[in-house]
Amino acid sequence: MRVLLTGSSGWLGRFLAPVLRAAGHRVVGFDVAPGVDTDVVASVADGGAVAGVFADGRIDAVIHAGGLHKPDIARQPPQAFVDVNVTGTLNLLQAAVAAGCGRFVFTSTTSLMISDAIRREDAEAAVWLDEGSGPLEPRNIYGVTKLAAEGLCRDAWLTHRLPCVVLRTSRFFPEEDDTHRALSGENMKANELLYRRLSVGDAARAHLLALERAPAVGFDVLIVSAPTPFARQEAMALKRDAAAVIARHFPDAAALYATRGWTLPASIGRVYDASRAEAVLGFRAVDDFASVLAALRRGEAPPVAHDADYVGPHAI
DSSP states (O other): OEEEEETTTSHHHHHHHHHHHHTTOEEEEEESSOOTTOSEEOOTTOHHHHHHHHTTSOOOEEEEOOSOOGGGGGTSOHHHHIIIIIIHHHHHHHHHHHHTOSEEEEEEEGGGGOOHHHHHTOSSSOEEEOTTOOOOOOOSHHHHHHHHHHHHHHHHHHHHOOOEEEEEEOBOOOSOOSSOOSSOHHHHHHHHTTTTBOOHHHHHHHHHHHHHHHHHHOEEEEEEOOOOSOOGGGHHHHHHHHHHHHHHHOTTHHHHHHTTTOOOOSOOOEEEOOHHHHHHHOOOOSOOHHHHHHHHHTTOOOSOOOOTTOOOGGGO
């Protein structure tokens, strides 16, 4: 297939483009910033630029991985999020429908599921989050616009029968967390693989599977994250003493962490359940907490990409 990939110069795009090509697809990269895999330098908010890519009728599918992200809140006004994340998504959907594309994959975010209450982690137990969780109360313009874009994808399926798969990805960014700095970046990312992170390589694989299976799926919204080792019945224990729960699942975790001077989480306030993506797409992340510990046993670097100096294309 000839696949239009938005966000081709971004963190996910630079991993996803080679994965698509390896699977036999031709990639047409579209991004606001130049890049190795970017053929068209423009914004998805520019309806003319989007229409121009589809003009020759040779786009078979779209993976819409581009957009403004949470770190952009400090750099961009709310209107920019509406223009890019909402209007941009609508531009792509309308062009895809008009061109007779057979499938559309949208990169969304688990962030839109996190209300202020969930973020404060005031509950007595860890909040278990799956596709049925709600009501959805996004806490910032990023989440609000991503949720609106999901709705546009649903409408494209209901109105035009354009198969759309929405992937609510958990964290896979390489930079430092912009709100929590108590732990080193690698330590924090390793911890998050227990409950709210995946590797960028796994994110790319999930998008490929969504692309391949979209016609059979029709429309769906799926959480994509590393598989949690925890069960729902452990939610209260995770909030009260996460280290003890981790020790039950991974008896040598504390000792292995000590070799790096790392700290296990004392409390976990939320858990993303990605089991439905496995059932619908056959996707299960390869890089998980167990693989982190396996790397530490071998004295190797853990499978978490950390780059404190990373700056995305929209910040340039």
